[in-house]
Amino acid sequence: MTGTVGNGEPTALLCVPFAGAGSSFFHPWRELAAGRWRVTSVDLPGRERRILEEPFRNVVEAARGVIDDIVADLGPRTPTVLFGHSLGAVLAYELVHLLTARGVPVERLIVSGSPGPWTQRERRAAGLPDGEFLARVEEFAGFRHEALDHPEMRELILPALQADCEMHEAYVPSVDEPVSVPVCSLRGDSDGLVTAAEARQWQTATTGDFSYVEFPGDHMYLVDQGREILDIIEQVSARGRELAGSLPAA
Template identity: 35%
Template sequence: MTVTTARWLRRPLPRPAARVSLVCFPHAGGAAAFYTPWARLLPPGVELVAVQYPGRQDRLGEPPAETMDELAGAVAAVLRADRPDRDLVLFGHSMGAAVAWETALRLEASGPGPRHVFVSGRPGPGRQRSEDVHLRDDDGLAAELRHLGGTHADLLDEPEIRAVLLPSVRADYRLIETYRPDTGARLRCPLGAFTGDRDGKATEADLAAWRTATSGAFTGRVLPGGHFYLVPQARQVVTAVLAACDVAPPVAHPVLP
C-alpha cells in the first residue's frame, strides 16, 4: 500500500485475500471509524475499507477538501491504485452518499467501475435542497448535530472538543451545501438507496429520486429510524448490501451461556 493510499483508507479488520472491498464514505464531520463495527459483519471474502477524509482525527493537520471535485477525484485516484484486482462496492451515508456517487462516476469514466453503489440518508441529485448550516455560528452548528443525532451531545458540551471537531464539520457542510450535482449524470452499475422512516433529511420521495442517477438497476429500502438509522440497523443494512451484491453474509453463531 502506498503512503497516499494509507492516508485515505482504513482497514479495521484487514483481509488481504478478500475479493471484494466494501468502501464506505462517512457523513459530514464523520470519520472512517464510524464504520468500524461493520467489519465483523462481513464474510471472509469481503473487506471493509473506510475512507478517511482530510481535516479530522489522524489527518487533523491537513486542510479539509473544499469542493466535491477535489474530494471525489482524490478518492477515485486512491481506489484505482489500491487493489486493482478487486471488485468495489461503494456505500455512503448523508454527505458520503454524494461523495460515493461522484467517486463512482469518476471510476466509470476512466476504467472499470464499481460492482454496485449504495447511497443512504441523502436526497437524489435532482432533489438537493438549499441549506446554509455552514454559515451558522458554533452554537447553531452544534445544535444541528444534536438534532441529527450523529454526535454525542456530551462531546459538543466540551469547549476543547468543540474547538477540534467543529472546523471539519463546518468545512464538510460548506462542501456539500455548495455542491451542485450534474443531474444528467448516470452510473452504469446498479444503485441501491436506503433511508430511515423518520429521516426528515431524506424522505421516501427523496430516496426514489436516486432512480434517475443510474441507468442500471435500482432498489430502495426504508428502515426504522431517523437520520442515523444505520447505527442500530447496522446488521440489516450490511445484510441487504451483501444480498444485493449476491454475497452471502457470515453465519451468525449462537451465544452460549
C-alpha cells in the same frame, strides 16, 4: 458470500463517511462483514489521522483529491461496492464516476440518507455562528455526538464538520450523466431530513437496476444497524447476480 476476485480475495466494500465522521466509524463493520467483503473506507483530511490537514469544501474536489489513494488501496481490478451516508452518498456517487474511468469494476452503489444528487437542501447550516450551526446540525440529524459536549474535542471536530456541511449543501454533480451501476437507496423511516420521495430520486441517477429499502429509525439510523445494512447489501447484490445470470448471452 457477496463474491471474490480471481485470487480469492473478497470484493471490496468502500465506505464513505458522513459529515464530521472519520473512517473509524466503519471499522466495526469489518467484523460484521464476516468475510463477505474487504471493508475499507475513505480517509478525508481534517479528521482522525489527518486532523491537521485542511478539509475539503467541495465534493467534486474531494473526490478528485482522494481517488489516487483509493485506487492504490483497492487495486485496479478489484470488484468494489460503494456505501455512503448523507454527504458520503454524493461523494460516493462522484467516486463511482472516477473509479469507473480508472477501470475499477464498480459492482453497486449503496446510498443512504440522501436525496438524489441533483436535489439541494432547502434549510442549511453552513455559515451560521458556531452555536447555531451545531444546533441546526443536531436538528437535521436527530443525533448529537457526545464529543461535541467537550470543548477541546469540539474545537478539533468543528472545522471539518463545518467544511463538510458547506460542501454538502453546495454540491452540484460534476456530470449530468447517470452512472451505469445498480443503485440501492436506504433511509430511516422517520428521517426528518430526507423524505421517502427524495430518497427514491436516486432511481434517476442510474441506468442500471434500482432498489429502495427503509430501516426503522431517523437520519442516523445506521449508527446502530451496521449488521442489518450489510445484510441488505448482500441481499441486493445476490439479486443483482441472479438477474445478470438470467439475461441472455450477448
